[in-house]
Amino acid sequence: MKYAAVGPIAIHLPERVETNAQLKAAYPNWDMDTIFEKTGIAARHIAAPDECASDLAVKACQKLFAENDIDPKSIDFVLLCTQTPDYPLPTTACLVQDRLGLRTNIGALDFNLGCSGFVYGLSLADGLIRGGSIKRVLLITAETYSKYIHEGDRSLRTIFGDAAAATLVEAASEPSLTAFQFGTDGTGADTLLVTRGGNRPASDCIKPRHRQRWESALYMDGPSLINFTVSAVPQLVDDILQAANLKEPAIDLYLFHQATRKMLDQLRERLNIPAERMPMAMEQCGNTVSSTLPILIDSLRRSGKLNRQMRNMLIGFGVGWSWAGCVWQDRWRKDAT
Incomplete structure (x- = not known):
């Protein structure tokens, strides 16, 4: 295998x-x-x-x-x-x-x-x-x-x-990747969306959940997204730990999608995780959507904060609503390639 x-x-x-x-x-x-x-x-x-x-x-x-x-x-x-x-x-x-x-x-x-x-x-x-x-x-x-x-x-x-x-x-x-868990809730489709560019007529498109304050093609309802995240992600963490047959102290770092500091702080408080176990890497690049986790991993590797023995949890969440996570051990080393 x-x-x-x-x-x-x-x-x-x-x-x-x-x-x-x-x-x-x-x-x-x-x-x-x-x-x-x-x-x-x-x-x-x-x-x-x-x-x-x-x-x-x-x-x-x-x-x-x-x-x-x-x-x-x-x-x-x-x-x-x-x-x-x-x-x-x-x-x-x-x-x-x-x-x-x-x-x-x-x-x-x-x-x-x-x-x-x-x-x-x-x-x-x-x-x-x-x-x-x-x-x-x-x-x-x-x-x-x-x-x-x-x-x-x-x-x-x-x-x-x-x-x-x-x-x-x-x-x-x-x-090195184990205990994948997923979640989907399409009722949140109206909290983060772009309706242009598809084939559904404008008169029949999903409507933003609340008033659209800006002229952007992208609509985001930040408060609803935060509520969804602090509800879904703690359960996801529990499901991953159960699937991996691990207890919370076995996880060294929680590597979460880099949404905003406010969202991550609320998750950290909800999960009772110390700041040093939930690193951030968005100050100089922002929320880069699907690229936030690889950017975070690259940053941690470059600063020497990952090793082969560490068990880390990877968590992504957002538009859809969609969420996913797993346990990951970093077995790659540049000098071994």
Whole structure:
């Protein structure tokens, strides 16, 4: 039996950086000190007008290959998570396959899951590898939420940043991803949505749960999302511990989707987890949707805060509503590649 292991990760952030100071200069009435206190975000990277998810994805993958001496021809499957595809069709993963020069006898697909997407992607990769015919999966997360946000939207513009992450998930002889658990509640669809670009007539689209205060194509009901999260995630944590036959002290780090500092603080208090066991990595890049977890993992690896003995919990949650989690041990080491 082969198991999936999370290998090297490469992050690509767009060149343009938008800081809180710049927003304050453009909008003097925005209380950026209070906004930073709530969000924990001081800057975001913003894609150029002609820069799309595939562009960020390709650059992240090229960086992954170059920094880790990975032969692109060794990739057996591409999984690409995005809620901001280049086109309704063709699949963005197919565009990336061509631009990276990957083999044509591989699989490639998109999946649309936002903030829970990285954990879902790990589960999909795990299943492909356990099936026996796939050895190397290229898991990509790429988002350009900024394209959905109006420039005057104080609520969303101060939170979301654009990014892509490329993660090599490959076959290993021992499991490092266990106890996957999932959750779905479509009644929350009206709390975070974009209705343009689909085929449903505007007159019949899902309506925002409350009044839409801003002109952005993206609508978010922050309070409802927080209520959902602090209700669903503690139960998810319990379910993962039960599935893994572990007690809470066995978990070293809780690696949660980097939504906002306020949301994570409320979860931490609800779960009674000390701050040092729930690290954050969003201050300089914002909420990058499906890319927050790989960005966090990359940050922890670079700072030497992960080792092979640690048991960590990966948790994603958000749009859908959708949530997912698992237990993860980091068995990859750069000097071993």
